[in-house]
Amino acid sequence: MKHVFTILLVFTLLTSCSPLEISLKxxxxxxxxxxxxxxxxxxxxAPFYVALEKGYFAQNGIELIFxxxxxxxxxxxxGANQVPFSLASGEQVFLAREQKLPIxxxxxxxxxxxxxxxxxxxxxxSLEELKGKQIALPGLYGASYIGLRALxxxxxxxxxxxxxxxxxxxxxxxxxAGAEQNVIVYSNNEPILLDAQGVEFNQFSVAExxxxxSNGIVTNEHTIETNPELVTRFLNAFRQGIEDTISxxxxxxxxxxxxxENLALADEAIQKEILMASISMWQVEPYGSIDRExxxxxxxxxxxxELVKSGMTPEEAYTDQFSK
Amino acid sequence: MxxxxxxxxxxxxxIGFIAFWELIVIVADLPPFILPxxxxxxxxxxxxxxDGTLLTHSLTTLSEMLTGLFVGTSAAIFFGYIxxxxxxxxxxxxxILVSSQAIPIVAAAPLLVIWFGNGFFTKALxxxxxxxFPVFVNTVIGIKSVxxxxxxxxxxxxxxxxxxLIMLEIPSALALFLSGLKIGAxxxxxxxxxxxxxxADEGLGFLINLGRGLFDTALVFxxxxxxxxxxxxxxxxxxWVEKSVLYWNDHQKASVLK
Numbered sequence: 292m293k294h295v296f297t298i299l300l301v302f303t304l305l306t307s308c309s310p311l312e313i314s315l316k317x318x319x320x321x322x323x324x325x326x327x328x329x330x331x332x333x334x335x336x337a338p339f340y341v342a343l344e345k346g347y348f349a350q351n352g353i354e355l356i357f358x359x360x361x362x363x364x365x366x367x368x369x370g371a372n373q374v375p376f377s378l379a380s381g382e383q384v385f386l387a388r389e390q391k392l393p394i395x396x397x398x399x400x401x402x403x404x405x406x407x408x409x410x411x412x413x414x415x416x417s418l419e420e421l422k423g424k425q426i427a428l429p430g431l432y433g434a435s436y437i438g439l440r441a442l443x444x445x446x447x448x449x450x451x452x453x454x455x456x457x458x459x460x461x462x463x464x465x466x467x468a469g470a471e472q473n474v475i476v477y478s479n480n481e482p483i484l485l486d487a488q489g490v491e492f493n494q495f496s497v498a499e500x501x502x503x504x505s506n507g508i509v510t511n512e513h514t515i516e517t518n519p520e521l522v523t524r525f526l527n528a529f530r531q532g533i534e535d536t537i538s539x540x541x542x543x544x545x546x547x548x549x550x551x552e553n554l555a556l557a558d559e560a561i562q563k564e565i566l567m568a569s570i571s572m573w574q575v576e577p578y579g580s581i582d583r584e585x586x587x588x589x590x591x592x593x594x595x596x597e598l599v600k601s602g603m604t605p606e607e608a609y610t611d612q613f614s615k
Numbered sequence: 616m617x618x619x620x621x622x623x624x625x626x627x628x629x630i631g632f633i634a635f636w637e638l639i640v641i642v643a644d645l646p647p648f649i650l651p652x653x654x655x656x657x658x659x660x661x662x663x664x665x666d667g668t669l670l671t672h673s674l675t676t677l678s679e680m681l682t683g684l685f686v687g688t689s690a691a692i693f694f695g696y697i698x699x700x701x702x703x704x705x706x707x708x709x710x711i712l713v714s715s716q717a718i719p720i721v722a723a724a725p726l727l728v729i730w731f732g733n734g735f736f737t738k739a740l741x742x743x744x745x746x747x748f749p750v751f752v753n754t755v756i757g758i759k760s761v762x763x764x765x766x767x768x769x770x771x772x773x774x775x776x777x778x779x780l781i782m783l784e785i786p787s788a789l790a791l792f793l794s795g796l797k798i799g800a801x802x803x804x805x806x807x808x809x810x811x812x813x814x815a816d817e818g819l820g821f822l823i824n825l826g827r828g829l830f831d832t833a834l835v836f837x838x839x840x841x842x843x844x845x846x847x848x849x850x851x852x853x854x855w856v857e858k859s860v861l862y863w864n865d866h867q868k869a870s871v872l873k
Contacts, residue, residue: 432825468729
């Protein structure tokens with residue numbers, strides 16, 4: 292009788308645990324997310340390094356892999372649903388949607404549009420005085436170009452009023468060599484590097500004149516519809532990374548050394564200054580929230596530039612369902 | 616193969632390819648930013664022809680290519696001849712020239728922009744650097760390929776250096792030189808585009824960058840296909856020159872085969 296009871300007990304236990312349930316009780320496999328960063332490893336990406344190192348992505352069931360590629364390529368990959376997320380500046384979302392890429396901006400990382408015009412011509416005191424001058428910029432596309440156009444727009448100038456000189460990412464060298472006087476740069480990087488070289492300049496930040504939708508996280512409509520909790524988990528981890536970086540920049544800097552190959556050899560004071568300048572631009576209240584006015588401003592500039600002709604509305608470019 | 620058969624093959628293959636491309640886009644329902652259909656690319660081509668952008672950008676790239684081709688080829692002939700004739704120079708310069716080929720032009724191009732600015736000169740210089748090596752190598756081999764018996768015969772007949780160059784060395788080296796030039800000409804397209812990628816406001820490389828920046832994949836295709844067309848035309852022209860200049864080579868081959 293005792294044996295019969297034991298056999299029955301084992302049978303009951305075995306049948307109550309079907310293979311499906313056994314597999315569900317295992318730790319779920321993390322979702323592998325390859326993230327196009329739009330640039331080379333840089334201290335500006337510290338929140339990602341912090342979130343990865345402290346296990347915030349792992350805790351949210353995400354295995355994050357960095358992909359240091361061009362911004363536009365990352366956006367195209369998101370549009371083609373090859374990757375779920377990418378870093379992108381606001382204008383890229385409109386430009387991509389204009390070409391029917393089904394992407395949406397879901398999280399504001401930078402409060403301010405991070406582009407500035409630097410002028411070593413110290414007599415240049417206002418944007419209006421740029422008329423007839425040469426302005427060097429990386430190329431006639433991307434955030435630098437849109438930022439310049441916004442600056443000219445706010446000063447009542449057009450592209451034909453100035454002489455644009457595309458020089459690639461050689462602004463620092465061109466200024467130091469005396470080849471250029473007016474250059475378009477990223478507000479949280481080149482001004483600090485030039486300052487460290489003892490170069491005097493005037494800075495005209497786009498954000499001070501005409502703030503527009505800035506850098507943040509984009510995803511695609513497929514992911515929003517079919518896997519919204521992945522978006523939530525990803526943004527949760529990233530937000531924790533931002534919070535920790537803001538509250539403890541020194542720790543974030545130390546962590547970043549593991550992810551940026553030459554950071555340990557770089558000038559620590561300068562790199563920390565770049566990190567602090569970046570942090571000052573991340574003060575979005577509450578974190579990730581969408582500023583509708585900035586998106587409307589951005590669209591206004593792009594329509595004026597005739598880069599957006601389809602009559603889309605600013606609301607088509609973003610969703611605030613993940614940042615409320 | 617008869618002339619008609621050749622013509623049919625020349626027509627069938629591109630038409631079949633374009634039809635297959637269009638079919639893929641329709642069947643897979645691919646959005647234009649992933650793969651634009653040939654008809655969309657053609658529409659984009661017509662727009663850029665009508666507004667003059669394609670011609671302007673093509674002429675810019677072509678002028679950079681041709682200047683680079685001329686400068687690169689001239690330098691290659693000069694150094695190629697010296698090295699072929701002098702063992703000392705060969706020992707001194709060859710290792711530098713060969714190892715310089717390990718430098719990716721995309722890594723060198725931003726430095727050249729910093730040193731020389733981002734104008735026409737730098738782009739032509741990048742082109743000439745790309746063109747240089749294949750022409751140089753073929754020139755050296757060509758000059759060295761002069762049969763020793765002929766060389767000794769010319770010397771025994773008291774031929775001057777100039778006569779040896781004109782009547783012996785150049786004819787011997789010409790076939791290999793022109794082969795190198797054909798490779799160099801097609802590579803000059805890459806040189807021009809790399810230069811324009813670094814910083815430009817004109818040229819087909821700039822147009823590709825612009826298309827990528829605006830997610831206008833059809834425009835990227837238009838620029839890339841135009842570059843392919845330019846390379847093909849240059850190659851065809853040089854092949855024609857080769858055939859015209861080396862007509863005796865064909866006769867020689869034919870007589871050997873007989």
